[in-house]
Amino acid sequence: MIVPFNHVLILAGLLFLMGIFCVVARRSLIMILLGVEVMLNAAAILLVGASLRWQNLDGQAIVLFVFAIAAAEVSVGLALIVWAYRRTGSINPENYNILK
Amino acid sequence: MITNWLSEPSLTAAILATLLPFAAFILIMVFTRKYPRLSAGLSIAAVGISLISALFLLVRHWHLQTPLEYTGRWLLSGDVAVPFGYLLDQTSLLMLSVVATISFLVQVYSLGYMAGDAGFSRYYACMSLFAWAMMSMTLSPTMLQLYIFWELVGLASYLLIGFWYEKFSATEAGKKAFVMTRFGDVAFFLGLLLVLVHLGNLNVLEMNGPQVATRMSSTYITIAALLIFGGIIGKSAQFPLLTWLPDAMEGPTPVSALLHSATMVAAGVYLFGRLFPFFSQSAAAMAIFLMIGTVSMLLASTMAMVSRDIKQVWAYSTISQLGFMIMGLAAGSYFAGMFHLTTHAGFKALLFLCAGVFIHSFESNDMFDIGRQGGRRLKIPMACTIIAAAALAGLPPLSGFFSKEVILGALAELNNPLWLAAGLLGAFLTAYYTFRLIFIILFPRQSGAESESGHGHDHGGYWVMGWPLIVLAAITVLLGFFQGALEAFFSGQQGIPVAGAGHHGWLPFAAIGLALGGVLLAWLEFGRQGADQVGFVEKIAPLNHLFAQRWYIDRFYRRFMDVFIYGVVSNLFTRNDKKVIDGGLDGLSQATVETGRLVSLLHRGMVQYRLLTIFVVLVFLGLYFFI
Amino acid sequence: MTIYSIIFYLLAILILVTTGLAISRRDMVHAVVYLIFSFFGSAMLFYLLGAPFLAVLEVIIYAGAIMVLFLFIVMMLKVETAGERLFPLSQWLPAAGCGVVYLVLGLALVAADPGRHSVLITARAEPGAFGQFIFQKHWLSIEIVSLLLLVAVIGALLLARRAKKDPARRGTIEGEL
Numbered sequence: 001m002i003v004p005f006n007h008v009l010i011l012a013g014l015l016f017l018m019g020i021f022c023v024v025a026r027r028s029l030i031m032i033l034l035g036v037e038v039m040l041n042a043a044a045i046l047l048v049g050a051s052l053r054w055q056n057l058d059g060q061a062i063v064l065f066v067f068a069i070a071a072a073e074v075s076v077g078l079a080l081i082v083w084a085y086r087r088t089g090s091i092n093p094e095n096y097n098i099l100k
Numbered sequence: 101m102i103t104n105w106l107s108e109p110s111l112t113a114a115i116l117a118t119l120l121p122f123a124a125f126i127l128i129m130v131f132t133r134k135y136p137r138l139s140a141g142l143s144i145a146a147v148g149i150s151l152i153s154a155l156f157l158l159v160r161h162w163h164l165q166t167p168l169e170y171t172g173r174w175l176l177s178g179d180v181a182v183p184f185g186y187l188l189d190q191t192s193l194l195m196l197s198v199v200a201t202i203s204f205l206v207q208v209y210s211l212g213y214m215a216g217d218a219g220f221s222r223y224y225a226c227m228s229l230f231a232w233a234m235m236s237m238t239l240s241p242t243m244l245q246l247y248i249f250w251e252l253v254g255l256a257s258y259l260l261i262g263f264w265y266e267k268f269s270a271t272e273a274g275k276k277a278f279v280m281t282r283f284g285d286v287a288f289f290l291g292l293l294l295v296l297v298h299l300g301n302l303n304v305l306e307m308n309g310p311q312v313a314t315r316m317s318s319t320y321i322t323i324a325a326l327l328i329f330g331g332i333i334g335k336s337a338q339f340p341l342l343t344w345l346p347d348a349m350e351g352p353t354p355v356s357a358l359l360h361s362a363t364m365v366a367a368g369v370y371l372f373g374r375l376f377p378f379f380s381q382s383a384a385a386m387a388i389f390l391m392i393g394t395v396s397m398l399l400a401s402t403m404a405m406v407s408r409d410i411k412q413v414w415a416y417s418t419i420s421q422l423g424f425m426i427m428g429l430a431a432g433s434y435f436a437g438m439f440h441l442t443t444h445a446g447f448k449a450l451l452f453l454c455a456g457v458f459i460h461s462f463e464s465n466d467m468f469d470i471g472r473q474g475g476r477r478l479k480i481p482m483a484c485t486i487i488a489a490a491a492l493a494g495l496p497p498l499s500g501f502f503s504k505e506v507i508l509g510a511l512a513e514l515n516n517p518l519w520l521a522a523g524l525l526g527a528f529l530t531a532y533y534t535f536r537l538i539f540i541i542l543f544p545r546q547s548g549a550e551s552e553s554g555h556g557h558d559h560g561g562y563w564v565m566g567w568p569l570i571v572l573a574a575i576t577v578l579l580g581f582f583q584g585a586l587e588a589f590f591s592g593q594q595g596i597p598v599a600g601a602g603h604h605g606w607l608p609f610a611a612i613g614l615a616l617g618g619v620l621l622a623w624l625e626f627g628r629q630g631a632d633q634v635g636f637v638e639k640i641a642p643l644n645h646l647f648a649q650r651w652y653i654d655r656f657y658r659r660f661m662d663v664f665i666y667g668v669v670s671n672l673f674t675r676n677d678k679k680v681i682d683g684g685l686d687g688l689s690q691a692t693v694e695t696g697r698l699v700s701l702l703h704r705g706m707v708q709y710r711l712l713t714i715f716v717v718l719v720f721l722g723l724y725f726f727i
Numbered sequence: 728m729t730i731y732s733i734i735f736y737l738l739a740i741l742i743l744v745t746t747g748l749a750i751s752r753r754d755m756v757h758a759v760v761y762l763i764f765s766f767f768g769s770a771m772l773f774y775l776l777g778a779p780f781l782a783v784l785e786v787i788i789y790a791g792a793i794m795v796l797f798l799f800i801v802m803m804l805k806v807e808t809a810g811e812r813l814f815p816l817s818q819w820l821p822a823a824g825c826g827v828v829y830l831v832l833g834l835a836l837v838a839a840d841p842g843r844h845s846v847l848i849t850a851r852a853e854p855g856a857f858g859q860f861i862f863q864k865h866w867l868s869i870e871i872v873s874l875l876l877l878v879a880v881i882g883a884l885l886l887a888r889r890a891k892k893d894p895a896r897r898g899t900i901e902g903e904l
Binding site: 001003005006007008010013015019021022024030033037038041044045048049053058068071073074078079080082083091 | 775778789840880886
Binding site: 020023024025032093094096097098 | 704705706707708712715
């Protein structure tokens, strides 16, 4: 007996919301990536809780793959940020608006 | 009705009388604008045939017992059927004859008066329009038709008052006349609607009939009568809508003679006579009518006492005499009002036409100027003026004396002696201001340079203007002796309660005495050698001001319009237009532009806004799929 | 109110507080460090929820490698953080608005769930069993993820190399790389 599953849902939801907030409202590319990480973490918590709820190991497998993909994505993303910083000298996304 | 109109001579005569002037109007306006003499000929021919038809009808139906009605169905709406056509009975036939006679004489007179004017054809077109409208109005069988032609007569009046439209004062006067009478007509229409709601139709014979009392309660009859009387107040220039008539003297003098003395303003009194049985049902309304007539009569008499303009004096006199007619009718005597209407048409038109000769010859409206320039040397106009003035003052044996006697007799029948006293006072004042004018012209003070150009125009024009004067003078002299015949004529009129003829033997002598007293006072102040030609009223400066400013009625209207209409009502509407309507639309467009500006933020190329949009869409998708 | 639920709530509060602090720090190093704490808390939560292998993996990969990578990058780039407001109102307000809407909707959904009162039962996925399960049922995904990691390594290497100053090939992507 741990907790009702809804509580895990609520925790994951709040965490996800914070991740969205970080992505949308921070004026820095690195913080955007950080927010993505927070969102991924929230999803992982939810998946593990769901796997426990339905006593199915598939959820945990998914979380394993999420970790791997997150690692790959962060490395490429940060490389991109460094490259962009060298090109433009700024990590403020307001300066990256030539695609408007 | 249409198919066999030729077989009924009365119907033929009625159609000829009313429609020929209309045909003349159309022909002149469309075809003969450039040919003034042809236009005049068309118009006079049309109105001449109307006159012959009118007299034919009058003679043929002299002993009419039941009214003749010729109607066709015009409008059918639900269960309201509006007919149009002609109603021939004593009232309408007499009025038709009066209108036709005066119209014909004035149109002949205008040949000389308006000769050389640039708008000669237009003048005759408007005269024909007026003749059509007025004659159709007198022969209307339903109040709706009467109302339509009532308005058309107002239109003709507007066109003719502002005939010399280059003069700003003339156009202003025309506008004022139209708006003031329109104001009365609104009340008129409301009264008609009230009657229509209760009675189901607006047939004149039915309105005068006995069913009205059963279908409408007496309060409604009183209210309807008062509202309809609003139209009479407007059209006949009674208190409080009387200030348009003096201003209407801006029009040519024949117009003043025809419209604003004899026929159009008498249309109000005619309406009173037409609906006399209907109005008689409400004693309260008749009392109010009596009051309004008295007030108008006295007010206008005071205004005439201080006026210098010859046409203005006759205009005020018209208002006063119309009030007198209304007094007679409201006192309960149908014959009194109608008889005075007929005689007044004769001598007032004569007075105006003579004034026209003076004005035409001496280029001035001011009576002192006319006198100084030798007005008394124009023999025929002067003689006719004296005859007509004597009739107006009520001196025997002219027609005015007889008709005034009937009215005073009717007033004496009333319980309150106040009305009779007012009537006698009015008679005194009438005689006074009339002979004031006569003596100023007859005995000018500084007769320095009497201009020799008394007869300004060629004798041809003078004679054309001359013999209508003679005809009218003859009518004025002789009409009084037809009183008995007319009384017998009207005794056949449907629905008229027989007026109790109490015999007041002292009344004629009192009236003659007062009239002679007025003449004497005028002689003392104006006619005597060495008199200073300043009236007793003019010596009292505040009274002089009060009367000259028309009892400040115009000022009151101006203030009322400025403060209330412009200040409050139109201010409110202008502000509503600017702030609410315009402001609302502007605000809407502003909001749209601002929303666009906000939305354009999304297009700034910021990746974070795009992420936000993705997030919002996901939320909505989630909503859609899970709820 | 078992011991497990108390642990759960404590861990939940820890995670939420540290994440909240992480997203609102102006200094990015502080933000990353707070996030590391958050991931530690997540790891303990995984252990509570019966995934010990994943808890360990979270500490090693997430908190150990990814966040350290973040730290490297943050320290490498010179970021001006002085003088600017952190959350100007024009950015912050739409996000907050959407956040409130999301929160309300989410809570409504959660409250309306018919299976909301089902309580989690403690269990434990033994790492051995877990590994066997993975390599049997999800072997294809394993292969794909490996390929993905290889691609990521190559891409990161390429992107982060300093450009060879080749005058003839400047201005093109190949010249930049």
